[in-house]
Amino acid sequence: MARARVIYECQNCGFQSPKWLGRCPDCARWDSLVEEAVTARPGTPVDGDAGPARSPSPIHAVTTDTDSRLRSGIEEFDRVLGGGLVDGSAVLIGGDPGIGKSTLLLQAVAALSHDGPPCLYVSGEESEQQVKMRGRRISLASSNLLVLSETSLERILEQVKAVKPAVLVVDSIQTVHTSAIPSAPGSIGQVRECSSALISLAKKTGIATFLVGHVTKDGAIAGPRVLEHMVDTVLYFEGERGHSFRILRAVKNRFGSTNEIGVFEMQEAGLREVSNPSQIFLSERPLGGSGSVVVPSMEGTRPILVEIQSLVTRSFLTLPRRTCIGVDTSRVALILAILEKRKGMNFFDKDVFINVAGGVSVSEPAVDLGIAVGVASSAQDRPVDPYMIFVGEVGLAGEIRTVSRAEARVAEAGKLGFRKCVLPQGNCKQLPHIEHPELIGVRSLEECWEILF
Numbered sequence: 001m002a003r004a005r006v007i008y009e010c011q012n013c014g015f016q017s018p019k020w021l022g023r024c025p026d027c028a029r030w031d032s033l034v035e036e037a038v039t040a041r042p043g044t045p046v047d048g049d050a051g052p053a054r055s056p057s058p059i060h061a062v063t064t065d066t067d068s069r070l071r072s073g074i075e076e077f078d079r080v081l082g083g084g085l086v087d088g089s090a091v092l093i094g095g096d097p098g099i100g101k102s103t104l105l106l107q108a109v110a111a112l113s114h115d116g117p118p119c120l121y122v123s124g125e126e127s128e129q130q131v132k133m134r135g136r137r138i139s140l141a142s143s144n145l146l147v148l149s150e151t152s153l154e155r156i157l158e159q160v161k162a163v164k165p166a167v168l169v170v171d172s173i174q175t176v177h178t179s180a181i182p183s184a185p186g187s188i189g190q191v192r193e194c195s196s197a198l199i200s201l202a203k204k205t206g207i208a209t210f211l212v213g214h215v216t217k218d219g220a221i222a223g224p225r226v227l228e229h230m231v232d233t234v235l236y237f238e239g240e241r242g243h244s245f246r247i248l249r250a251v252k253n254r255f256g257s258t259n260e261i262g263v264f265e266m267q268e269a270g271l272r273e274v275s276n277p278s279q280i281f282l283s284e285r286p287l288g289g290s291g292s293v294v295v296p297s298m299e300g301t302r303p304i305l306v307e308i309q310s311l312v313t314r315s316f317l318t319l320p321r322r323t324c325i326g327v328d329t330s331r332v333a334l335i336l337a338i339l340e341k342r343k344g345m346n347f348f349d350k351d352v353f354i355n356v357a358g359g360v361s362v363s364e365p366a367v368d369l370g371i372a373v374g375v376a377s378s379a380q381d382r383p384v385d386p387y388m389i390f391v392g393e394v395g396l397a398g399e400i401r402t403v404s405r406a407e408a409r410v411a412e413a414g415k416l417g418f419r420k421c422v423l424p425q426g427n428c429k430q431l432p433h434i435e436h437p438e439l440i441g442v443r444s445l446e447e448c449w450e451i452l453f
Helices: 075-081 101-114 128-137 153-163 188-205 226-230 277-281 329-343 365-380 406-415 425-430 445-452
Strands: 004-010 033-039 090-095 119-123 145-149 167-171 208-213 233-238 245-253 261-267 270-273 292-299 302-314 322-325 350-356 388-390 420-424 438-442
Touching: 004 188, 075 245, 075 261, 075 270, 090 101, 090 188, 090 226, 101 119, 101 128, 101 145, 101 167, 101 208, 101 270, 119 128, 119 153, 128 145, 145 153, 153 188, 167 188, 188 208, 188 226, 261 277, 277 302, 292 365, 292 406, 302 365, 302 406, 322 329, 329 350, 329 365, 329 445, 350 365, 365 388, 365 445, 406 420, 420 425, 420 445, 425 438, 438 445
Parallel strands: 090 208, 090 233, 119 145, 119 167, 167 208, 292 388, 322 350, 388 420, 420 438
Antiparallel strands: 004 033, 233 245, 245 261, 261 270, 292 302, 302 350
């Protein structure tokens, strides 16, 4: 009989120690080491599908099928994946509880299996009846979508080999466990071994695999960090509480761009893809209000017009508040410093609030000019033209620097009826003659202020 020994493993980073420690030496997390029994055993605990041994091949002799992607028909979903699902790929998707991860994947695999090969949805958190109830609520009907309620890795692998699905969904990986490891489901060892077996099976059989992961209170996917290195694609499903919009964002993708996002709207009948996010985000924008500006932000290959709202008000606190939702707080502090130095505006006794309407986040420097104009508009209580957009990076000297993809940003603004576009002079010279919207090139904040105020 194999002899068991006891180790202490950090549930945050996977660090192992022969004795208990109050603080993990690797990640500095307190009270994260948990006792786990390790049994010395020969070989690997679980073999996804060993098959015959393969010899290496010259790279020029390896054949590839460029059209082997599986398309779900959900354009926003396929865009984030890079054009569709690659055979044999492993995709990890995480998000806050109740955000809609299971609903999104159930809709995706139902669409994939509707007129295509069978797909297997394995749920470790819900019974088959509960999955059926959710499928009925979102009006799913596909005879090729198979549902299994199971948490044992060995039984899941048996069913996968018997069914041979084109797509496998495991919801969630933290609930799956193998009898080869005497530790609780969700522990570092269990997640690592179960994920390794499922990913190995995907690579050897060509079954595209989705793994749903829980997230910690910090927003990171729970389990060992090596899990994100093992998979091909890591997706985060994001959304603000109180908003119906959800954003699917790729943070790692071996088969596509990590800059693409997919926008969905949560409705009673499930998730509905938003093909024109700009129009949705601007649908409730107040016209004629101070502090409200529209900026075009590039998300992957497409521009999205969003509204940035600013509110500057008198502060009665020793340290005035700086509250930013959807934008980088450090970037806003930098812009406020530039406005104080270059335009003589004072914020030492003002509270400044910045919000991106719709619950989205923008991070590129091209929205600097919009933030600066919005803050000045609110501070002076002078509205700007509601049919004008602003794009440009603001330098420390107050200069307006050129941005990338200016033509695509301007074209998107023209489609939505905006009449004027304030942009860097360098981009204005590079763009061809455009009648709508009217292009206004500026070199500095001083020139922009002369036009607006």
